[in-house]
Amino acid sequence: MDISGNTIFIPGATSGIGLALAHALKERGNTVIVGGRRTELLERIAAEGLETVRIDTTDADSVQTAAKDVLARFPATNVLITMAGVMRVEDWHRPESFLESAEGIVTTNILGPIRLIAAFVEHFQTRPDATIMTVSSGLAxxxxxxxxxxxxxxxxxxxxxxxxxxxxxxxxxxxVELEPPSVQTDLLPGQAENDHAMPLDEYVAEVMNIIETQPDAHEIQVERVKFLRYAEARGDYEQVVAALNASDPH
Known part of the structure; x- marks a missing residue:
């Protein structure tokens, strides 16, 4: 992915990593369209100089409507970053305490990106250079x-x-797959103040450096996430899992 000269749609970028990345990409000479559900947040983001589109990735019709809007207004769109995602603490001892949460997470984190990719993949194949950036996690x-x-x-x-x-x-x-570690955002309650999490500005700066210096990278991995990403390959998976869960504040 080139660092500049793109038209980029980032659904789920009204806060956290998505919004910080949207601003960083705009500063590098890209047209950036932020997608989100909440009108008041989109209005504030538009006032900051970013383009906006209303979208709810849990709603298949909303994805189709938003995609048509984006492509009509920005036909040069050549990058999709499937940022929308949710994370919840669950207790799987009792189904009534996790089933609704699990279904919602699957809808947002898996069906959402699938719907988005389906809405843009044909158009992207008409562009001379296009990128689909998915967002996984070190916890994958x-x-x-x-x-x-x-x-x-x-x-x-x-x-x-x-x-x-x-x-x-x-x-x-x-x-391209973006693989964040724990970052200081509001993805979970208290995470923005968690000392074990990576500061947001440091994370986005390192991501931008990787995009610029490694334009052919398949996975965007900051140094901090490699502890999780390569645990199995290093042969210390059990120790990594133990350390990860020992430091968990929950």
């Missing part, structure tokens, strides 16, 4: 015990990304 590779559905959803996104990269290799569409 080593589990945090209190977030089982989130871990599983991100593992699914990892394998989806690997598979799509193979299928789309005969097209102009690149598939």
């Amino acid at each position: 590779f080593a589990p945090l015990k209190v977030t089982p559905s989130y871990n599983a959803s991100k593992a699914a996104i990892h394998m989806l990304s690997e598979s799509l990269r193979l299928q789309l290799a005969d097209t102009s569409v690149k598939v």
Whole structure:
């Protein structure tokens, strides 16, 4: 993915990593369209100089409507970053305490990206250079015990990304996977103040550096996430999982 000169749609970028990344990409000479559900947040973001589109990735019709809007207003769109995602603490001892949460996570974190990719993939194949950037997590590779559905959803996104990269290799569409570690955002209550999490500005700066210096990278991995990403390959998976869960504040 080139660092500049793109038209980028980022659904789920009204806060956290998505919004910070949207601003950083705009500063590097890209047109950036932020998608989100809440009108008041979109109005504030528009006032900051970003383009906006209302979208609810849990609603298939909303995805189709938003995609048509984006492509009508910004036909040069060539990058999709499937940022929308949710993370919840769950207790799987009793189904009444986790089933609704798990279903919601699957809808947002797996069906959402699938719907988005389906809405843009044909258009992207008409562009000379296009990128689908999925968003998984370090927890796709080593589990945090209190977030089982989130871990599983991100593992699914990892394998989806690997598979799509193979299928789309005969097209102009690149598939890149963003793999964040724990970052100081509001993804979970208290995470923004968690000393174990990576500061947001440091994370986005390192991501931008990787995009600029490694434009052909298949996986965007800051140094901090490699502890989780390569645990199994290093042979210290059990120790990594133990350390991860020992530091969990929940």
